[in-house]
Amino acid sequence: MIRVGNGFDVHQLVEGRPCIIGGVEIPFAKGLKGHSDADVLLHAVSDALLGAAALGDIGKHFPDTDERFKGADSRVLLRHVVSLLKAKHYNIVNIDATIMAEAPKMAPHISDMCRNIAEDCGLPTDSVNVKATTTEKLGFTGRGEGIAAQAVCLIQRYQI
Ligand SMILES: Nc1ccn([C@@H]2O[C@H](COP(=O)(O)O)[C@@H](O)[C@H]2O)c(=O)n1
Ligand SMILES: C[C@@]1(CO)OP(=O)(O)OP(=O)(O)OC[C@H]1O
Numbered sequence: 146m147i148r149v150g151n152g153f154d155v156h157q158l159v160e161g162r163p164c165i166i167g168g169v170e171i172p173f174a175k176g177l178k179g180h181s182d183a184d185v186l187l188h189a190v191s192d193a194l195l196g197a198a199a200l201g202d203i204g205k206h207f208p209d210t211d212e213r214f215k216g217a218d219s220r221v222l223l224r225h226v227v228s229l230l231k232a233k234h235y236n237i238v239n240i241d242a243t244i245m246a247e248a249p250k251m252a253p254h255i256s257d258m259c260r261n262i263a264e265d266c267g268l269p270t271d272s273v274n275v276k277a278t279t280t281e282k283l284g285f286t287g288r289g290e291g292i293a294a295q296a297v298c299l300i301q302r303y304q305i
Pocket of ligand 1: 249277
């Protein structure tokens with residue numbers, strides 16, 4: 146049985162925070178605000194995986210009212226999500242994601258993001274794809290107020 150999932154996340158860009166996207170700290174004047182490290186891309190990927198397995202969303206598994214997740218490394222959260230899928234006998238087939246940001250430039254960091262996601266999901270790197278787009282200066286992303294990311298994934302249940 147194969148199943149599809151999608152995830153979407155937004156975080157505000159503010160001064161005084163690191164800009165961590167796809168597990169990569171990108172040099173930039175602003176960073177993403179959140180309870181965790183606010184890694185918008187890994188949150189979208191985690192939600193896509195949880196959605197595919199009908200396991201809810203990251204807010205359910207890692208509530209932002211829980212001090213344990215304050216400043217959490219979203220790679221650790223993603224690895225936990227992958228373990229939840231394994232427990233339900235799902236393998237991940239592939240992941241595709243898009244970051245919407247006017248700045249910073251994502252292109253120099255895309256391959257590191259793909260490598261991080263592949264590593265955390267136990268996948269070969271060519272099973273993970275990350276893209277970036279501006280929104281042509283339109284909307285909150287276009288004004289540089291925040292960054293959005295969306296992801297889709299395919300998972301497959303194996304026989305035991
Ligand atoms: N934050 C971003 C946004 C875009 N890119 C790259 O630039 C290309 C052109 O973007 P458009 O919005 O004009 O389509 C896009 O294909 C990305 O490769 C980026 O690196 N960082
Ligand atoms: C990851 C969590 C938990 O620390 O917090 P945030 O970093 O605020 O991220 P968000 O995408 O708003 O939702 C999930 C949260 O519960």
